Amino acid sequence: MPKPSPFSVIDGSITAAQGFSTSSVFCDIKKLGTGKGSNKGKKHDLAVIYSEVPATAAGMYTTSQVCAAPVKVCAGRTAKGWAQAIVVNSGNANACTGRQGVKDAEAMTNAVGAALGVDPLTVLVCSTGRIGVTMPMANVLKGIAAAIPLLASGVENAHASAQAIMTSDTRPKEVAVQFKLGAKVVRIGGMCKGAGMIQPGMSGTGARPAAALHATMLGFITTDAAIQSATLQKCLDHAVAQSFNCITVDGDMSTNDTVLVLANGLAGNKTITDLSRADLAKFQAALNYVTLQLAQKIVRDGEGATKFVTVRVHGAKTAADGQAAARAVANGALVKTSWFGCDPNWGRILGALGASSCTLVEEKIDLAYALPGSKKLTYALRRGQPTSVTFAQLCKIVANPEFELHVFLNLGRGEGTMYTCDLSEEYVDFNKGDVTDPTSLGG
Amino acid sequence: MPKPSPFSVIDGSITAAQGFSTSSVFCDIKKLGTGKGSNKGKKHDLAVIYSEVPATAAGMYTTSQVCAAPVKVCAGRTAKGWAQAIVVNSGNANACTGRQGVKDAEAMTNAVGAALGVDPLTVLVCSTGRIGVTMPMANVLKGIAAAIPLLASGVENAHASAQAIMTSDTRPKEVAVQFKLGAKVVRIGGMCKGAGMIQPGMSGTGARPAAALHATMLGFITTDAAIQSATLQKCLDHAVAQSFNCITVDGDMSTNDTVLVLANGLAGNKTITDLSRADLAKFQAALNYVTLQLAQKIVRDGEGATKFVTVRVHGAKTAADGQAAARAVANGALVKTSWFGCDPNWGRILGALGASSCTLVEEKIDLAYALPGSKKLTYALRRGQPTSVTFAQLCKIVANPEFELHVFLNLGRGEGTMYTCDLSEEYVDFNKGDVTDPTSLGG
Numbered sequence: 001m002p003k004p005s006p007f008s009v010i011d012g013s014i015t016a017a018q019g020f021s022t023s024s025v026f027c028d029i030k031k032l033g034t035g036k037g038s039n040k041g042k043k044h045d046l047a048v049i050y051s052e053v054p055a056t057a058a059g060m061y062t063t064s065q066v067c068a069a070p071v072k073v074c075a076g077r078t079a080k081g082w083a084q085a086i087v088v089n090s091g092n093a094n095a096c097t098g099r100q101g102v103k104d105a106e107a108m109t110n111a112v113g114a115a116l117g118v119d120p121l122t123v124l125v126c127s128t129g130r131i132g133v134t135m136p137m138a139n140v141l142k143g144i145a146a147a148i149p150l151l152a153s154g155v156e157n158a159h160a161s162a163q164a165i166m167t168s169d170t171r172p173k174e175v176a177v178q179f180k181l182g183a184k185v186v187r188i189g190g191m192c193k194g195a196g197m198i199q200p201g202m203s204g205t206g207a208r209p210a211a212a213l214h215a216t217m218l219g220f221i222t223t224d225a226a227i228q229s230a231t232l233q234k235c236l237d238h239a240v241a242q243s244f245n246c247i248t249v250d251g252d253m254s255t256n257d258t259v260l261v262l263a264n265g266l267a268g269n270k271t272i273t274d275l276s277r278a279d280l281a282k283f284q285a286a287l288n289y290v291t292l293q294l295a296q297k298i299v300r301d302g303e304g305a306t307k308f309v310t311v312r313v314h315g316a317k318t319a320a321d322g323q324a325a326a327r328a329v330a331n332g333a334l335v336k337t338s339w340f341g342c343d344p345n346w347g348r349i350l351g352a353l354g355a356s357s358c359t360l361v362e363e364k365i366d367l368a369y370a371l372p373g374s375k376k377l378t379y380a381l382r383r384g385q386p387t388s389v390t391f392a393q394l395c396k397i398v399a400n401p402e403f404e405l406h407v408f409l410n411l412g413r414g415e416g417t418m419y420t421c422d423l424s425e426e427y428v429d430f431n432k433g434d435v436t437d438p439t440s441l442g443g
Numbered sequence: 444m445p446k447p448s449p450f451s452v453i454d455g456s457i458t459a460a461q462g463f464s465t466s467s468v469f470c471d472i473k474k475l476g477t478g479k480g481s482n483k484g485k486k487h488d489l490a491v492i493y494s495e496v497p498a499t500a501a502g503m504y505t506t507s508q509v510c511a512a513p514v515k516v517c518a519g520r521t522a523k524g525w526a527q528a529i530v531v532n533s534g535n536a537n538a539c540t541g542r543q544g545v546k547d548a549e550a551m552t553n554a555v556g557a558a559l560g561v562d563p564l565t566v567l568v569c570s571t572g573r574i575g576v577t578m579p580m581a582n583v584l585k586g587i588a589a590a591i592p593l594l595a596s597g598v599e600n601a602h603a604s605a606q607a608i609m610t611s612d613t614r615p616k617e618v619a620v621q622f623k624l625g626a627k628v629v630r631i632g633g634m635c636k637g638a639g640m641i642q643p644g645m646s647g648t649g650a651r652p653a654a655a656l657h658a659t660m661l662g663f664i665t666t667d668a669a670i671q672s673a674t675l676q677k678c679l680d681h682a683v684a685q686s687f688n689c690i691t692v693d694g695d696m697s698t699n700d701t702v703l704v705l706a707n708g709l710a711g712n713k714t715i716t717d718l719s720r721a722d723l724a725k726f727q728a729a730l731n732y733v734t735l736q737l738a739q740k741i742v743r744d745g746e747g748a749t750k751f752v753t754v755r756v757h758g759a760k761t762a763a764d765g766q767a768a769a770r771a772v773a774n775g776a777l778v779k780t781s782w783f784g785c786d787p788n789w790g791r792i793l794g795a796l797g798a799s800s801c802t803l804v805e806e807k808i809d810l811a812y813a814l815p816g817s818k819k820l821t822y823a824l825r826r827g828q829p830t831s832v833t834f835a836q837l838c839k840i841v842a843n844p845e846f847e848l849h850v851f852l853n854l855g856r857g858e859g860t861m862y863t864c865d866l867s868e869e870y871v872d873f874n875k876g877d878v879t880d881p882t883s884l885g886g
Contacts, residue, residue: 064794064797064798065796065797065798065799065802065803065804065805066793066794066796066797066798066803066805067797093790095790095793095794096790096793096805096824096827096829098806098827098828130790131788131790131791131793131794132789132790132793132829196777197777197791197794250776250777251776252775252776252777252791252794252795252798253794253797253798254794255790255793255794255797332695333693333694333695333776333866333870333874334639334640334693334695334874337870337871337874337875338874338875340871340875341874341875343875345574346575347536347538347539347573347574347575347698348574348640348695350509350538350539350574350575350698351507351509351538351574351640351695351696351697351698352695353508353509354507354508354509354510354696354698355507355508355509355695355696356508359508360508360509361508362508362509362539363541381539384539384541385541386539386575423776423871424871425868425871425872427776427780427871428780428783428866428867428868428870428871429868431776431777431780431781431784432780432781432783432784432786
């Protein structure tokens with residue numbers, strides 16, 4: 001049995017922690033008019049998150065060499081360790097927009113800073129949507145002006161903001177937890193978006209994580225914990241490494257992937273530093289949970305996905321090997337299509353493993369399926385040889401909407417985990433776009 | 444205008460060169476019975492290729508760490524430089540079949556050797572089909588016994604063999620050329636199969652080509668040229684590097700990828716060695732053509748493919764960078780689905796480039812589209828910025844069943860080329876398989 005959690009899950013998301021408010025509006029960022037992709041429901045497309053006091057801040061960003069203007073702007077600001085507000089839009093990624101893109105991203109933060117009466121350099125900015133189109137700044141600035149007076153800490157506003165950042169997502173993605181540090185109650189809440197172009201490989205330093213390649217996913221986390229900014233960045237590094245950087249929908253890394261966390265200290269706990277062992281461990285555990293829940297929600301809402309699959313590699317020569325092996329399986333087009341067909345085609349899994357950069361010895365590989373959370377492993381292969389388990393028995397497991405795949409390389413102690421989904425016709429149908437309506441085509 | 448070819452294209456394929464014969468039979472390698480995937484038309488599933496005299500031989504094999512039994516058997520034999528016959532089956536890949544698989548592959552060569560009266564060690568073997576199922580040796584051996592007496596050099600037999608090796612292919616793939624070396628007429632002919640699990644990364648030495656990752660594709664080339672075996676292997680290395688190793692359908696490298704060439708010397712030309720400059724150049728040019736034609740036929744017949752796209756990267760820092768960039772674009776799920784939708788979504792192309800291992804500077808990138816063979820480039824991007832070319836103009840090019848994409852990185856002299864196709868719903872539908880009929884599920 002897992003140990004009882006050191007935190008409890010609560011309602012709410014980015015306004016669960018004290019001192020945070022949010023609001024969202026529709027300001028027609030796609031400039032739609034009458035196209036088929038038009039936002040008839042006027043879904044909100046711009047959100048603001050605000051902390052009533054300055055917060056320590058940390059960020060993780062795409063390691064794509066083609067990174068969007070907001071990424072360029074934010075990375076420098078979180079590196080300084082402080083922020084007080086975030087502005088986010090959907091509908092336009094502000095990527096591949098050159099110098100104008102950076103000016104526009106800065107203008108967004110300037111507008112928010114002026115309206116809130118805070119230093120614009122403490123305002124962060126994120127965008128998601130079509131690549132290669134400059135921002136409709138008149139609409140954006142009107143949206144910001146309209147959003148600021150609506151800031152509120154109610155859960156309704158948080159839900160609305162979680163919807164405002166959606167692009168191809170079919171549902172908002174939110175989570176919040178609380179736990180105690182000493183006598184103080186600390187809360188961490190978050191929201192994220194992402195469904196396609198999902199294989200984040202984020203870093204806080206610009207150095208690409210060894211095992212990671214590629215999404216647009218945006219994640220926003222708020223907490224009222226008091227924590228030093230350098231410690232917060234390290235906690236975020238750890239949290240993202242075991243969550244957002246372990247998911248893949250389609251193997252495509254985005255130009256815009258970003259996770260931001262603001263910690264405003266209003267919980268009144270003793271400030272967490274690298275030296276606060278017990279408190280740090282509790283905070284890390286809670287942050288890990290929040291990021292993992294959010295990351296898994298992205299995979300479960302993957303474009304066209306019908307299955308949620310956890311790929312666990314055990315006994316690799318190194319941890320990097322284990323992660324590379326898990327990633328190769330999770331990204332294999334033939335593996336993913338077979339899962340869509342509920343087909344336990346482990347030959348394709350071996351094919352993906354064999355083609356990966358992970359060292360392996362075919363004759364040493366064990367391969368097993370399991371239902372989620374179950375300790376019962378059903379072995380398809382032992383030492384590279386098919387077991388007596390029948391095709392029908394394996395089919396029964398793979399027919400579930402969720403299952404786990406365990407690969408034992410039996411070469412060392414390296415482990416790797418990836419959360420992924422199947423590849424369906426709907427993914428293709430969705431992403432082929434509609435050339436009669438350029439605005440319908442997501443980045 | 445391209446220079447006139449130093450060779451001419453002729454009818455026929457693997458029996459175009461003197462002294463080669465082939466035959467094929469149906470021997471029910473899938474052991475079908477009544478399943479939906481049953482081979483109702485009794486499509487041939489076993490072929491033999493035979494040279495009436497011993498031939499120099501060369502081979503290129505998958506660099507997957509999980510390689511099929513026939514690959515293990517063949518690699519050692521072509522390394523010795525001589526062969527006289529090849530036996531090939533479809534319906535079963537003889538991969539992930541352990542020690543029994545190797546014994547079965549050897550037994551196939553022994554049966555052919557005995558029936559033909561040649562040393563079994565000069566018989567090569569290839570398999571393609573489902574992974575993880577041991578070979579139905581009774582059927583296979585009956586098939587071999589039936590095929591040998593049918594060996595003939597007519598073009599009908601060659602066509603039938605080209606069909607016998609097909610799995611998910613919708614059509615046979617054959618080509619032949621002839622040219623003169625001195626007064627002697629030399630012929631090279633070939634056939635191949637492959638439609639899915641296509642991204643070969645083959646090597647003659649086991650060292651994975653730097654830029655290559657991953658297919659099942661099988662290619663068989665016969666020539667009556669007299670050429671030393673070491674020289675033949677080098678020629679094949681060059682030819683595969685610019686053909687089979689530059690294609691991708693789905694980014695999946697197979698456990699079975701193999702290209703074999705037999706050269707029996709019956710043309711009577713002066714034996715080609717590393718020192719025979721002019722003759723070597725002519726032979727290489729013809730072999731390059733044969734392999735490129737065959738490789739492109741695989742992409743054109745890619746599972747569910749509706750488009751043939753040539754991705755050319757120019758001005759990369761290094762050749763490896765250029766190839767990595769071309770490969771990243773050619774394998775991008777979002778890029779491929781956009782092509783299926785006839786959508787010139789160059790933002791996704793930049794996304795794929797940015798996530799690749801290729802060094803690039805966004806502000807230096809030019810990106811252009813062209814119709815096949817046309818010198819007219821239509822630029823979507825110059826120096827990282829959208830041009831005034833309209834979306835509709837780009838749509839017109841991408842709506843063609845074939846087009847070229849040119850990426851200019853403007854950083855150096857590295858070049859890279861990949862031949863690829865789009866990703867359609869039909870690919871997914873085909874590969875999701877049918878779990879009610881395991882035999883329908885290709886490897």
